[in-house]
Amino acid sequence: RKEVEQDPGPFNVPEGATVAFNCTYSNSASQSFFWYRQDCRKEPKLLMSVYSSGNEDGRFTAQLNRASQYISLLIRDSKLSDSATYLCVLSSGSARQLTFGSGTQLTVLP
Amino acid sequence: GAGVSQSPRYKVAKRGQDVALRCDPISGHVSLFWYQQALGQGPEFLTYFQNEAQLDKSGLPSDRFFAERPEGSVSTLKIQRTQQEDSAVYLCASRLTAGAAPEQYFGPGTRLTVT
Numbered sequence: 001r002k003e004v005e006q007d008p009g010p011f012n013v014p015e016g017a018t019v020a021f022n023c024t025y026s027n028s029a030s031q032s033f034f035w036y037r038q039d040c041r042k043e044p045k046l047l048m049s050v051y052s053s054g055n056e057d058g059r060f061t062a063q064l065n066r067a068s069q070y071i072s073l074l075i076r077d078s079k080l081s082d083s084a085t086y087l088c089v090l091s092s093g094s095a096r097q098l099t100f101g102s103g104t105q106l107t108v109l110p
Numbered sequence: 111g112a113g114v115s116q117s118p119r120y121k122v123a124k125r126g127q128d129v130a131l132r133c134d135p136i137s138g139h140v141s142l143f144w145y146q147q148a149l150g151q152g153p154e155f156l157t158y159f160q161n162e163a164q165l166d167k168s169g170l171p172s173d174r175f176f177a178e179r180p181e182g183s184v185s186t187l188k189i190q191r192t193q194q195e196d197s198a199v200y201l202c203a204s205r206l207t208a209g210a211a212p213e214q215y216f217g218p219g220t221r222l223t224v225t
Contacts, residue, residue, distance in 0.1 A: 043216035095166050100152030
């Protein structure tokens with residue numbers, strides 16, 4: 001079983017739609033949680049950190065449930081430029097290396 | 111501003127050849143990571159340096175993989191006797207500190223194709 005599980009999609013949604021991604025993880029010792037965004041043939045870039053209290057950054061809302069080992073990302077009013085692969089990521093270990101899910105592909109359609 | 115740079119950006123190697131991939135981290139960043147990303151998958155951790163010390167190499171898939179960072183800045187990932195399963199994008203990331211700040215900054219990657 002992979003340490004971080006994500007629905008691979010693809011998710012194809014119209015502009016303006018709200019879309020939600022979910023992710024589960026198995027390592028209860030994980031220290032920090034993130035959503036990264038990766039455009040085609042580009043490097044991953046940090047979208048936002050995820051906290052138990054929930055956090056929002058503009059149209060993006062992230063939530064962490066440590067008891068259920070579950071992370072979510074909600075994108076409201078989706079834009080064409082949101083089309084990308086969204087990676088659920090946690091950090092663990094003394095080096096705080098990152099463990100990535102396989103990613104969920106999102107395409108926002110005009 | 112200067113981010114993480116990697117070279118070459120693309121590398122085609124015949125099976126059995128040795129390759130060397132270079133990473134220039136952000137200046138002053140203490141931590142450096144190598145990840146391997148296969149097609150359709152998320153990146154997977156290979157190895158970690160704190161300055162010149164390789165503190166974790168648990169992700170290296172075989173003894174054909176070797177990494178170094180002799181002066182605590184530039185790092186090289188070497189793959190000996192490449193195999194087809196080594197075909198992937200190799201990503202380097204750096205982080206300012208050893209532990210506290212979590213954000214890692216990724217380079218553009220080296221796309222390795224073994225034929």
